[in-house]
Amino acid sequence: xxxxxxxxxxxxxxxxxxxxxxxxxxxxxxxxxxxxxxxxxxxxxxxxxxxxxxxxxxxxxxxxxxxxxxxxxxxxxxxxxxxxxxxxxxxxxxxxxxxxxxxxxxxxxxxxxxxxxxxxxxxxxxxxxxxxxxxxxxxxxxxxxxxxxxxxxxxxxxxxxxxxxxxxxxxxxxxxxxxxxxxxxxxxxxxxxxxxxxxxxxxxxxxxxxxxxxxxx
Amino acid sequence: xxxxxxxxxxxxxxxxxxxxxxxxxxxxxxxxxxxxxxxxxxxxxxxxxxxxxxxxxxxxxxxxxxxxxxxxxxxxxxxxxxxxxxxxxxxxxxxxxxxx
Numbered sequence: 001x002x003x004x005x006x007x008x009x010x011x012x013x014x015x016x017x018x019x020x021x022x023x024x025x026x027x028x029x030x031x032x033x034x035x036x037x038x039x040x041x042x043x044x045x046x047x048x049x050x051x052x053x054x055x056x057x058x059x060x061x062x063x064x065x066x067x068x069x070x071x072x073x074x075x076x077x078x079x080x081x082x083x084x085x086x087x088x089x090x091x092x093x094x095x096x097x098x099x100x101x102x103x104x105x106x107x108x109x110x111x112x113x114x115x116x117x118x119x120x121x122x123x124x125x126x127x128x129x130x131x132x133x134x135x136x137x138x139x140x141x142x143x144x145x146x147x148x149x150x151x152x153x154x155x156x157x158x159x160x161x162x163x164x165x166x167x168x169x170x171x172x173x174x175x176x177x178x179x180x181x182x183x184x185x186x187x188x189x190x191x192x193x194x195x196x197x198x199x200x201x202x203x204x205x206x207x208x209x210x211x212x213x214x215x216x217x
Numbered sequence: 218x219x220x221x222x223x224x225x226x227x228x229x230x231x232x233x234x235x236x237x238x239x240x241x242x243x244x245x246x247x248x249x250x251x252x253x254x255x256x257x258x259x260x261x262x263x264x265x266x267x268x269x270x271x272x273x274x275x276x277x278x279x280x281x282x283x284x285x286x287x288x289x290x291x292x293x294x295x296x297x298x299x300x301x302x303x304x305x306x307x308x309x310x311x312x313x314x315x316x317x
Contacts, residue, residue, distance in 0.1 A: 035275055051276050056280075060283060063283045
């Protein structure tokens with residue numbers, strides 16, 4: 001009974017919302033024009049990166065804070081579980097990962113650099129680096145995740161710390177994260193580099209810390 | 218009908234399916250998946266509606282990019298909580314309310 005009611009309500013909701021969308025007029029507010037008009041002052045030439053790191057930089061600042069918070073919460077929930085040392089993988093796997101990792105780092109740096117003028121940026125680069133870190137751990141080449149040490153923890157927090165420092169340094173200008181146009185490009189690159197490192201470590205940490213061995217009940 | 222509108226309508230369907238799943242499914246892992254389906258639907262609506270013109274609006278795209286990363290973090294946290302629940306009780310379902 002409950003099942004039928006919920007499904008019926010969801011279906012009606014979908015139909016009403018879909019109908020509303022079919023009636024929706026085209027763009028009452030068109031943000032493409034102001035985005036394009038201010039692109040010259042933003043320090044980058046790709047509109048999505050300009051929105052992420054310049055126009056709405058505080059969203060990205062809060063986002064990296066949320067990510068860090070989620071990772072800290074996971075560490076707190078799972079506690080100091082005794083992690084199993086990763087089983088030594090097959091030598092062929094290890095060799096392949098040794099070959100792939102430098103390539104993945106190159107790809108990540110390219111994505112980071114390309115974010116200024118074409119699709120790319122810190123998130124994509126961080127995801128590639130995180131995949132490399134996960135691969136390295138799974139074949140047993142980087143056991144550092146079992147006992148997160150100071151360097152790892154600093155790396156996790158670096159993106160948020162650098163972003164926050166830039167935001168605090170620019171605060172006397174009167175608005176949060178309003179870059180001076182002549183320094184905007186360099187500041188965005190600095191923030192994005194720190195973000196890439198932290199995002200990679202946080203994303204890899206989300207995966208690897210969750211997959212640690214169950215503690216004995 | 219433009220492609221963008223099709224994306225948005227698909228997003229609406231996905232969102233409704235996700236809502237029904239979150240309410241109906243008791244198993245926590247599947248409930249987390251349903252929650253992600255809701256999120257994907259919302260992202261599709263945002264991107265699709267912004268894409269109805271020939272040149273897409275970059276602002277919703279950036280918002281969705283932020284949202285995807287936050288959704289990943291929230292999913293990981295939910296999985297960690299579910300795992301802890303499983304370690305403590307041996308079940309992957311929330312206890313039923315007393316009045317049911």
